[in-house]
Amino acid sequence: MIRHLTESTFVVRLGRNNLQFQTGQFILLNYVGLADQREYSVYSGENDDYLEVLVREVEGGKVSGKLKQLKVGQEIGVDGPFGFFRFDPQKFSSQKFLFIATGTGVSPFHSFVRTYPELDYQLIHGVRFGNEAYDLADFEKEKVKLCTSGDEKGDFMGRVSDYLFGQKIDAGTNCFLCGNSEMIFEVFDILTGKGVPVSNIYSEVYF
Numbered sequence: 001m002i003r004h005l006t007e008s009t010f011v012v013r014l015g016r017n018n019l020q021f022q023t024g025q026f027i028l029l030n031y032v033g034l035a036d037q038r039e040y041s042v043y044s045g046e047n048d049d050y051l052e053v054l055v056r057e058v059e060g061g062k063v064s065g066k067l068k069q070l071k072v073g074q075e076i077g078v079d080g081p082f083g084f085f086r087f088d089p090q091k092f093s094s095q096k097f098l099f100i101a102t103g104t105g106v107s108p109f110h111s112f113v114r115t116y117p118e119l120d121y122q123l124i125h126g127v128r129f130g131n132e133a134y135d136l137a138d139f140e141k142e143k144v145k146l147c148t149s150g151d152e153k154g155d156f157m158g159r160v161s162d163y164l165f166g167q168k169i170d171a172g173t174n175c176f177l178c179g180n181s182e183m184i185f186e187v188f189d190i191l192t193g194k195g196v197p198v199s200n201i202y203s204e205v206y207f
């Protein structure tokens with residue numbers, strides 16, 4: 001089943017078929033008939049009885065546009081789970097979490113929060129336009145800062161790195177970054193510049 005969130009971004013819901021994953025991991029999707037497969041972070045929670053991914057259709061892309069056309073009941077190849085961006089809050093001595101995402105990079109954080117609803121977190125989500133705050137209602141409003149670079153419909157106008165630059169970050173915070181590589185490099189430098197040790201920074205690069 002496809003749930004459209006914007007013109008280009010949608011949630012694909014698949015049968016879980018007993019697939020076990022740890023929140024933060026990704027699966028490989030293979031559109032039947034295409035040789036290529038692509039990675040997608042799991043968007044749903046560990047305890048949901050379905051499996052969801054959040055996908056943005058990339059212009060000229062081979063797989064993402066095909067996924068948008070999936071019909072109910074249509075088969076799709078699923079492989080995995082894979083990846084080390086796994087999240088288990090009990091493994092951290094500090095229970096303070098900072099999640100920083102661009103675009104669909106918010107997907108693993110959606111899964112974190114669905115799996116652990118009691119988390120003490122702050123989410124900084126960077127998008128171009130305010131309507132790209134995907135399923136914002138699934139996060140606690142006061143814990144989210146939406147940064148919009150193309151309109152003024154967020155909480156802050158500018159990129160996540162611009163926002164972060166002006167913030168005080170407790171050095172003990174566990175920081176998770178997900179999205180495009182440019183953001184991740186910039187944010188990594190800002191966080192380490194603010195005294196966050198490298199060992200407290202975890203990242204997942206989409207492209």
Ligand SMILES: Cc1cc2nc3c(=O)[nH]c(=O)nc-3n(C[C@H](O)[C@H](O)[C@H](O)COP(=O)(O)OP(=O)(O)OC[C@H]3O[C@@H](n4cnc5c(N)ncnc54)[C@H](O)[C@@H]3O)c2cc1C
Nearest residue numbers: 038039040041054055056058061062063064104107206207
């Ligand atoms: C670990 C991991 C997890 C990922 N999780 C997600 C996810 O949850 N949701 C999601 O939408 N994508 C995710 N991606 C990206 C996804 O795997 C595909 O790269 C994306 O869907 C494009 O595939 P395509 O076949 O349509 O385009 P392709 O034919 O592979 O390539 C088109 C071009 O677009 C670039 N590109 C890839 N992704 C984007 C993007 N989001 N915006 C702009 N340009 C892009 C590629 O670098 C490439 O140059 C993830 C990637 C990785 C490595």
